[in-house]
Amino acid sequence: MRILVIGAGATGGYFGGRLLESGQDVTFLVRAKRAEQLARHGLVIRSGVGDAVLPSPPSLQAGELRETFDLILLSCKAYHLPQVIEDMAQAVGPQSMILPLLNGMRHLDLLDARFGADRVLGGQCVIAATLDAEGAVRHLNQSHGLTFGERDGTRSERVERVAQSMANARFEPRLSTSILQDMWDKWVFLATLAGITCLMRAPVGDIVAAPGGLQATLQLLDDCRSVAARNGHAPTDAVLARAHSMLTEKGSALSASMMRDLEQGGLIEADHVVGDLLARGEASEEASPMLRVAYAHLKAYEARRSRVKS
Numbered sequence: 001m002r003i004l005v006i007g008a009g010a011t012g013g014y015f016g017g018r019l020l021e022s023g024q025d026v027t028f029l030v031r032a033k034r035a036e037q038l039a040r041h042g043l044v045i046r047s048g049v050g051d052a053v054l055p056s057p058p059s060l061q062a063g064e065l066r067e068t069f070d071l072i073l074l075s076c077k078a079y080h081l082p083q084v085i086e087d088m089a090q091a092v093g094p095q096s097m098i099l100p101l102l103n104g105m106r107h108l109d110l111l112d113a114r115f116g117a118d119r120v121l122g123g124q125c126v127i128a129a130t131l132d133a134e135g136a137v138r139h140l141n142q143s144h145g146l147t148f149g150e151r152d153g154t155r156s157e158r159v160e161r162v163a164q165s166m167a168n169a170r171f172e173p174r175l176s177t178s179i180l181q182d183m184w185d186k187w188v189f190l191a192t193l194a195g196i197t198c199l200m201r202a203p204v205g206d207i208v209a210a211p212g213g214l215q216a217t218l219q220l221l222d223d224c225r226s227v228a229a230r231n232g233h234a235p236t237d238a239v240l241a242r243a244h245s246m247l248t249e250k251g252s253a254l255s256a257s258m259m260r261d262l263e264q265g266g267l268i269e270a271d272h273v274v275g276d277l278l279a280r281g282e283a284s285e286e287a288s289p290m291l292r293v294a295y296a297h298l299k300a301y302e303a304r305r306s307r308v309k310s
């Protein structure tokens with residue numbers, strides 16, 4: 001299977017690198033600066049699960065795409081998606097599958113509109129990773145799950161082939177027959193985690209130890225849960241209990257990738273991860289009170305950031 005990984009950042013570098021390490025036919029679609037870094041240092045993964053140094057990983061830039069690929073692993077940030085969609089178009093053929101790893105849901109609509117829903121699988125990853133100053137992928141915890149599947153829940157021959165291609169890679173692939181619900185479950189969890197850790201500028205353990213921190217977290221979780229329910233994707237009690245326990249664990253160092261981006265003064269996926277969830281909820285001003293505060297905070301950060309940068 002010919003695999004194109006779009007972006008060799010934290011998630012694309014990690015999962016694409018692991019696939020390459022396992023002997024799969026992987027090419028990265030990158031921009032000039034990353035191409036230069038990869039040519040100079042190779043693709044480097046630093047991980048408690050095992051390091052990898054992959055010299056000269058196959059990479060292309062947008063203008064160099066000539067062929068189509070069987071599987072396209074999409075790992076850009078949401079705010080880059082419109083440009084990425086244009087850049088990747090040459091790689092999408094009639095049989096191509098696009099497997100997005102982005103958080104949130106709205107990217108599915110954009111990909112469907114451009115490439116047709118039959119080419120777009122559901123997908124998500126659970127990992128904490130970032131790129132360091134030298135461009136090495138730093139895997140920050142022990143999780144490295146990648147879940148994917150047909151959005152109608154079937155176990156098609158093509159997703160079985162994707163599962164086979166991932167079987168020997170050093171991460172945990174999972175072929176799901178309920179990928180849309182999985183994506184919603186993760187969205188509820190992530191929007192709560194990102195919203196609260198960004199608001200409080202602290203990981204879970206510090207938030208729940210602060211006066212009112214636990215209550216704010218639980219209110220936000222309930223706001224997110226209720227939007228999912230309103231959209232026909234209520235998390236089960238077991239899923240909610242797991243989210244509750246991770247979001248309220250005493251001493252936990254857990255924080256969202258959005259908090260890492262925000263603390264570095266970077267761009268954030270405010271609209272994609274938090275704003276879009278709010279937009280799918282009730283329009284009344286009283287609904288989703290903590291979700292509204294979390295979104296207002298992120299938009300204020302963005303406004304200040306763009307003013308200071310300009």
Ligand SMILES: NC(=O)C1=CN([C@@H]2O[C@H](COP(=O)(O)OP(=O)(O)OC[C@H]3O[C@@H](n4cnc5c(N)ncnc54)[C@H](OP(=O)(O)O)[C@@H]3O)[C@@H](O)[C@H]2O)C=CC1
Pocket residue numbers: 006007008009010011012029030031032033034075076077078080083084087101102103125126127128129130131257269
């Ligand atoms: N990091 C994490 O721990 C997790 C992230 N996620 C989600 O995964 C998604 C990706 O996040 P993450 O991997 O952290 O993001 P990164 O910013 O680390 O990586 C994204 C990569 O996409 C590249 N890119 C952007 N535009 C283009 C383009 N036109 N052509 C080629 N490459 C392009 C960027 O390249 P360039 O260097 O040129 O800017 C960058 O390297 C997000 O939706 C995020 O929320 C999900 C779970 C965990």
Ligand SMILES: CC(C)(CO)C(=O)C(=O)O
Pocket residue numbers: 103125126127128190193255256257258
């Ligand atoms: C939920 C979590 C922490 C792990 O995948 C994540 O998606 C993120 O930080 O963006």
